[in-house]
Amino acid sequence: MEKEICSLCFMCSARCPIKVTVEKDRVTFLEGNPHVPGMAGSLCPRGVSGIALLNDEQRVQHPMIRTGERGSGQWRKATWDEALDYITDKLKMIIDKHGAQSIAMGERVQVSTHVSQAFMQAIGSPNHFTHDACCRGSNRTATSSLLGCTVTDLSPDYANCRHIILYGHNLLEAIKVKETKNLMAAIERGTKVTYIDPRVTVTATKAHRYMMIRPGTDLALNYALIHVIIKEELYDAAYVERWVKGFSELKEFILPYTPEWAEDETGIDAGKIRDLAREISQDRPSVVFHFGHRAAHYENEIYMRRSIGILNALMGSIETPGGYLFKKGPGEVGAKPARKLIDQALPVVDQIRFDKVGTAKFPLPDARFGVAQMLPYAILNQDPYPIKALFVHRFEPLMSIPDTTETKKAFDQLELIVTSDINFSDTAWYSDVILPEPIYLERTDAVQQVNGVKPQMYLARQAVSQHCDGQEFPIVLKHLAERLEVGEYFPYKTMEDLVKWQLEGTGFTMEDFNEKGFVSYTDKAIVWDREEEIKFKTPSGRIEFVSSMLENAGFESFPAYKHMPSPPEGQFRLTVGRCALHTHVATQNNPYLNELMSENVLWINTERAAAKGIKTGDSVEVISKKGSGRIKAYVTDLIHPEAVFMLHGFGHESRMAGRSYNRGLADGLLQENVTDRVGGSPALHHSFVTLNPGN
Secondary structure, eight states: OEEEEEEEOOSSTTOOEEEEEEETTEEEEEEEOTTSTTTTTOOOHHHHHGGGGTTOTTSOOSOEEEOSSTTSOOEEEOOHHHHHHHHHHHHHHHHHHHOGGGEEEEEOOOTTHHHHHHHHHHHTOOOEEEGGGGTTHHHHHHHHHHHSSOGGGEEEOGGGOSEEEEESOOTTTSOOHHHHHHHHHHHHHTOEEEEEOSBOOHHHHHOSEEEOOOTTOHHHHHHHHHHHHHHTTOSOHHHHHHHEESHHHHHHHTTTOOHHHHHHHHOOOHHHHHHHHHHHHHHTTSEEEOOOSOOOSSTTHHHHHHHHHHHHHHTTOBTSTTSEEEOBOGGGGTOOOOOOGGGSOOOOOOSOOTTOBTSSSBSSSOTTTOOGGGHHHHHHHTOSSOOOEEEEESOOHHHHSSOHHHHHHHHTTOSEEEEEESSOOHHHHTOSEEEEOOOGGGOOOOOEEEOBSSOEEEOOOOOSOOSSSOOOHHHHHHHHHHHTTOGGGOOOSSHHHHHHHHHTTTTOOGGGGTTTSEEESOSSOOOOOTTTTOOOOSTTSSEESSOHHHHHTTOOSSOOOOOOOOOOTTOEEEEEEOOTTOOTTTSTTOHHHHHHOOSOEEEEEHHHHHHHTOOTTOEEEEEOSSOEEEEEEEEESSBOTTEEEEETTOOBOOTTSTTTBTOSOOGGGTOOOOBOTTTOOBOTTOOEEEEEEOO
């Protein structure tokens, strides 16, 4: 008999609401949840391809313990008790010799991250970190310094927006289904889109205005826009007067940064910069200068993202219909969110973190997420102390942290690497123990709290029985906690128990999710009065152009612009990004998606390619300070002459992922591990490369 289950997709971090059709314990159809506006019948290619994982013989099938050298592919099958006992014995020896702080855990942020954080605190280690710095860490720091909250607490109001400005935020390829549909619907209604990027993406082709900017000069463009808006008094004066701290200081600072100055830096005509500023101002306050998602490009990333926030504030578009709206939690209607294990009275951990977040080195990045790219340095230098064990969950340090060769050297110094994943990732291939996790169709997950103008909770439900010998990571951690004698902090036996514990006090039960897959705290949109009630969480209660957070940490609110150098003669700036078919490094071995796109190519400007005798389809050697590799060329006019571009996530070394093994080139092999020291994100577009044509 056929049944339908409303759940969540976990093929990327967006976690789109889905409806799963099941017959005789077999998934027959996946589609967007029809109860969620903007999702009915809609899924991206990655979401549809999730069904292929169920019977994929190349996913992790059972626990495995390494028997040969790391990376040799020599394993033995183990029972769960064997694997957990092996891990526990190793951990006890490491803790006895080096202390609990010598254990680190990295994962992709997801709905059960609070369990992992609680586990690390329970055993006495401060060293839980996530992929976040490699994605939006500097964005979080920037918005915190301006608004007192992070970028994830804000949501664009596409339905009422009149003009959207995107800085390389390729929304139509790095797909979040609902947001992408909302953007397209807005365009159809007449919303204007300005897209700024060194490369012509799919999103650029749908924009009303495209600006091919010189790589790394977005901050210069924004300084010039601010200059025009202030000089010509195009800003929302009443909003600025009421809600902004430091406007006069900005007004003085911005005087030298004219459109003519910016033209020399960005390559964008000064007249076009003025036209853009004037046009946007006519549409205020229903304007969105989009903060974007990945904010890990250059060393000045935090200030580029702050300039986006400043432009939004000048337009009066924060907590305004058609602008950015704050996401509200259940507390706004007198209700409670789902509980998290990290909210318990856990043991106090007073050791500094391996990445030194919270110290003079990194005073501002969010300690809930950390600075992942500092891990290799901490291991190799034993600074601030030895790191000897690493847990990895749904994360891929070897392909996500710049300079893969250095990360491998660091991993060689570890006494234990444990990976819990669905796929045979490169890090799994390099681990001591691999623990299989059920895919999202085979498991129930922790509660997802979704704040917004109408706060809600979602629940991912198990749809079919497991096709492998897997265990959910929160269950794995509970078993390890019991072996390490801290099991009292994990009051559940099954995932259903955990969900029920989380829902205590919320007024909802698991049964309430059965019909639609989610529950709502209110049916009325919560929007604060923009004249009196906006709840900025800064010390001043206002938008801080002059930031107490930055200034107290010894950083400038308005740093003088530093020229972005062009590549040396004969070289290119390496840029990277995503496409609609793949999620970071996680889906390249998916049977369906691999068939559609099995390798990446290198975009090269036509004129620059001709000078080197490179044609589309040629094999090109790419060489940086950190490494080299070969990739096929794609010659096009649709990229700035200073840049080359490649998709992130290809060039896997794990032989057990046979479809993606050795297909394309990994960008991490080429990138230098350079960091925005204020915001916390790596500068993934910092590196220069040379190209050698020929086989």
